[in-house]
Amino acid sequence: MKKLFSVCLDFIFPRHCCVCQQHLSASNYRYLCDSCARKIIFPSANLCQRCGYDFGADCSEGSKLCPRCLGQEFCFKSLRSAVRLSYVTRNLVHQFKYKNGDYIVYDLCKIMRKNAHFMAFIGGSTLVPVPLHWRRKFLREYNQSELLVRHLAKFPINSKVLHLLKRTRHTRPQVGLRATERRSNMQKAFAINPKIKIPLDTRLIVFDDVLTTGSTINECCSVLKKHGFSNILAATFAQVSRD
Ligand SMILES: [Zn+2]
Ligand SMILES: [Zn+2]
Numbered sequence: 001m002k003k004l005f006s007v008c009l010d011f012i013f014p015r016h017c018c019v020c021q022q023h024l025s026a027s028n029y030r031y032l033c034d035s036c037a038r039k040i041i042f043p044s045a046n047l048c049q050r051c052g053y054d055f056g057a058d059c060s061e062g063s064k065l066c067p068r069c070l071g072q073e074f075c076f077k078s079l080r081s082a083v084r085l086s087y088v089t090r091n092l093v094h095q096f097k098y099k100n101g102d103y104i105v106y107d108l109c110k111i112m113r114k115n116a117h118f119m120a121f122i123g124g125s126t127l128v129p130v131p132l133h134w135r136r137k138f139l140r141e142y143n144q145s146e147l148l149v150r151h152l153a154k155f156p157i158n159s160k161v162l163h164l165l166k167r168t169r170h171t172r173p174q175v176g177l178r179a180t181e182r183r184s185n186m187q188k189a190f191a192i193n194p195k196i197k198i199p200l201d202t203r204l205i206v207f208d209d210v211l212t213t214g215s216t217i218n219e220c221c222s223v224l225k226k227h228g229f230s231n232i233l234a235a236t237f238a239q240v241s242r243d
Pocket of ligand 2: 048049050051052053065066067068069070
């Protein structure tokens, strides 16, 4: 019955792949064709132990940290991303964030579930979405990180969502800013939500949609660390490649 209903719905409102616009009659995803889905790049097993940067094949034997992590102290113990940001995932994220694409969240979660290492990493944790300032949330109508963790927590991974952080001021968009500008743009942008009381050794995972330089997520983790939390990790849907 459910299948018949969705067939009828597809007849009235035909679906298209949001990356290549191809008409979707049968696909494993709601808004992504199988051909685009095959182009998604999952990280190799050869990762920077801190930020999850994918060394791929060009890693010197024994390297554990990437050049960025050797030169910068992050406030999270480690970070993992489900996919690499590529043509397909960049399009998906763009549609999700800037084109009222909240309906894409189902496909994004399905993609994340394909990465078993990533799901094991976020399992058994308290997921803390990076908060949006109310002004941006009002314009976008949803916080993309919050939407992602809310759907992820529905899977049997024994994780829950907690709004442990709040935005204290509006910041200009990070897109187009250099690494140092991104860091100063994010300073004092977050604070602890004083209404929530949990043990300080809770396994926390700060969650965002994309990791670029890490300044937003690191600022969130720094607030948690200053508050006394001792088990702080981070995760994102995608991570920007540096090659
Ligand atoms: Zn496609
Ligand atoms: Zn790294």
